Amino acid sequence: MTEKEELHWGFLPEEEILSSSEFIEKGYLIVDVESNDSLKEIRHTVVDIASSYLGVSANNDVEFLNDFHTAVTVTELNDIRLHLIRSLNSEKWFRKHYWTLVRSYLETLVGNELAMQLRINLSIQLPGDDSSLLPVHSDVWSGDSPFEAVVWIPLVDCYGTKSMYILPPEKSEQLSAEFSQHAKKSSEELFLYIEPNVNWIQIQYGKALIFNQNLPHGNRLNQESETRWSLNCRFKSVFSPYGDKKLGEYFEPITLRAASFIGMNYRYPKTTP
Numbered sequence: 001m002t003e004k005e006e007l008h009w010g011f012l013p014e015e016e017i018l019s020s021s022e023f024i025e026k027g028y029l030i031v032d033v034e035s036n037d038s039l040k041e042i043r044h045t046v047v048d049i050a051s052s053y054l055g056v057s058a059n060n061d062v063e064f065l066n067d068f069h070t071a072v073t074v075t076e077l078n079d080i081r082l083h084l085i086r087s088l089n090s091e092k093w094f095r096k097h098y099w100t101l102v103r104s105y106l107e108t109l110v111g112n113e114l115a116m117q118l119r120i121n122l123s124i125q126l127p128g129d130d131s132s133l134l135p136v137h138s139d140v141w142s143g144d145s146p147f148e149a150v151v152w153i154p155l156v157d158c159y160g161t162k163s164m165y166i167l168p169p170e171k172s173e174q175l176s177a178e179f180s181q182h183a184k185k186s187s188e189e190l191f192l193y194i195e196p197n198v199n200w201i202q203i204q205y206g207k208a209l210i211f212n213q214n215l216p217h218g219n220r221l222n223q224e225s226e227t228r229w230s231l232n233c234r235f236k237s238v239f240s241p242y243g244d245k246k247l248g249e250y251f252e253p254i255t256l257r258a259a260s261f262i263g264m265n266y267r268y269p270k271t272t273p
């Protein structure tokens with residue numbers, strides 16, 4: 001443990017110190033989900049909603065998702081995606097199951113009094129579809145709080161360009177230090193500049209990616225032969241500073257503790273009538 005880590009983490013168990021160090025040094029952590037049943041239920045619900053929307057039957061969840069590009073056109077894609085996001089988020093159990101997938105890791109990395117994004121997002125990347133790409137960005141550049149972490153859950157195995165990339169912390173710091181030199185670059189030019197240094201995330205179904213959204217990240221044209229499906233949602237410590245995304249509007253407390261509840265509701269006695 002470094003002196004700095006000792007100062008902040010001295011009381012944490014060894015395995016939590018290891019996870020924390022890895023998250024800070026790599027900018028992300030890939031973990032086994034803590035409930036395979038919850039993940040399976042989420043994936044199956046996605047398949048159910050999408051297949052009913054298209055009026056087709058799905059015999060095999062994995063094949064249906066990976067081969068989705070054979071059942072849908074790029075023009076139809078956004079409507080289906082929005083329908084899925086609305087339907088999934090209207091299911092009462094959905095957000096709770098999502099949190100269940102990574103509960104202990106979030107407690108270690110983010111805190112045990114959490115605020116969770118009200119709406120979980122879904123990304124569908126068809127092979128060769130350039131209509132819904134995320135150019136290189138850091139969420140903080142567009143107003144997010146630097147205290148947020150993103151939980152990214154693949155519903156299919158993700159590899160190569162069927163996944164996303166993250167610029168590691170050390171390279172990200174270098175980029176920040178010289179950022180004024182790149183201010184006039186397009187996001188494509190910026191990507192080409194950082195491309196040799198980015199980490200492409202290889203992650204299988206059954207795992208979760210928790211990443212530091214302050215680091216530049218994004219995706220590219222999916223050049224693999226399968227469709228990528230992934231869910232993403234932000235979490236932060238309830239009492240950490242907020243950016244543009246506020247508590248109540250965008251985030252909601254999900255694991256507030258008794259003492260915080262008492263404190264938030266406390267009113268000093270009136271000394272005058």
Ligand SMILES: [Fe+2]
Binds near residue numbers: 137138139213217
């Ligand atoms: Fe992002």
